[in-house]
Amino acid sequence: MRILLLGASGYVGGALWSEWSARHTVVGTCASRPVPGLVPLDLRDQEALRRLLDQGFDLVVHAAGLVDLSDAERQPELARQLNAASVATLRDAVRGTGTRILLLSTDNVFDGTADTYTEGDERAPVNAYGHSKRAAEDALIGADALVGEDAFAGADAPAGTDGRLADGRLVDGHLVVRIPLVYGRSPIADRFMARFDGPRTPARTDLVCAPVYLPWLPGALEELWDRSGLLHLGGAQVVTRYELMTRIRDALALPTEVVPVSGDDPLPAPRRPARLVLRSVHHGLLGPGLDDALGDMVRGGPAGRP
Structure with missing residues (x-):
């Protein structure tokens, strides 16, 4: 398969680039930081993006944009341009x-506010990053296709010749995959592990998630990319941010102190949802639990393919 990977110089994109390049022809892009082997691209440059697409691809994976929640809160228009307009x-x-x-x-x-979220649940972002990604989803497959019990096209319900399903939803074969917090080492931009570089690592005790182990993600996406519509990916284990960071620190014997903080502490914007646990009603893939993932990190993996 011939793939264009937007954001191959990023934390998640770097892992996708490293894994997929062994099995597919992958053209990857980078933004502000040049990376050997990647094509520089500003997502706001529409003509440059179109010229790149003229090379011809089977699949374009959009893993680029402004992903830091605080940066997006400070620069909501830039988040809109990079995450949605692109x-x-x-x-x-x-x-x-x-x-x-x-x-x-x-x-x-x-x-x-919910215990878990599946594909048909109503969206209600509380920060600028979430708003920009909701707009991105709408731009790709339309707001009406993203809410309700059947918020999924799937391999067994292909789009018609006009790009619409029988109920009128515009799909065009495209796919949105929502992912949660991702942890683990990345071969290019190890943004997550950089949090442990200092003597103290603050971590929220009141934010709950079902995080995904990064080396597992490329294989999981490869399992799903023939489908269309909307899918969720999540990890098997539900933990607080503090529990996750403490477990990683202990497993890797890192010298940093993980400091528990909560919403009562003076923390910078933006607002963060208290409990984000993604589950799918359309497939059975779940990322590995912490014991397996941390064992892989200690061994210097990557393992944990679906």
Whole structure:
């Protein structure tokens, strides 16, 4: 398969680039930080993106954009341009070419008030990053296709020749995959592990998640990328941010002190949803639990393919 990977220089994108390049022809892009072997691309440059697409691809994976919640809160218009407007440009550029798009989205499209979230649940973002990703989802497959019990097209319900399902939803074969907090080592931009570099690592005790182990993610996405519509990926284990960071620190014998903090402490914006646990009603994939993932990290994996 010939793949264009937007954001191959990022934390998640770097892992996708490293894994997929062994089995597919992958053209990856980078943004502000040059990386050997990657194509520089500003997502706001519509003509540059279209020229790149002229090379011809079977699949475009959008793993780029402004992903730091605090940066997005400070620069909401930049978040909109990089996270949402670029998706609209991409969608228009591939229309009629047969090229499909896989958009990585986020659990931050939800407000964190439910025990779990499946594909049909109502979105209610509480921060600028979540709003920008909701707009990105809407740009790719439409708001009406993203809410309700049947918020999924799937391999068994292919889009018609006009790009619509029987109920009128516009799909065009594209796929949105929402992912939660991701942890583990990345071969290019190890943003997550950099949190342990200092003597003290603050971690929230009141934020609950079902995080995904990064080396597991490329294989899971590969299992799903022939589908269309909307899917969730989540980890098997539900933990607080503090529990996750403490377990990683202990497993790797890192010298940093993990400091428990909560919403009562003076923390910077943005608002963060209290509980984000993604589950799918359309497939049985779950990321490995912490014991397996941390064992892999200690051994210097990557393991844990679906």
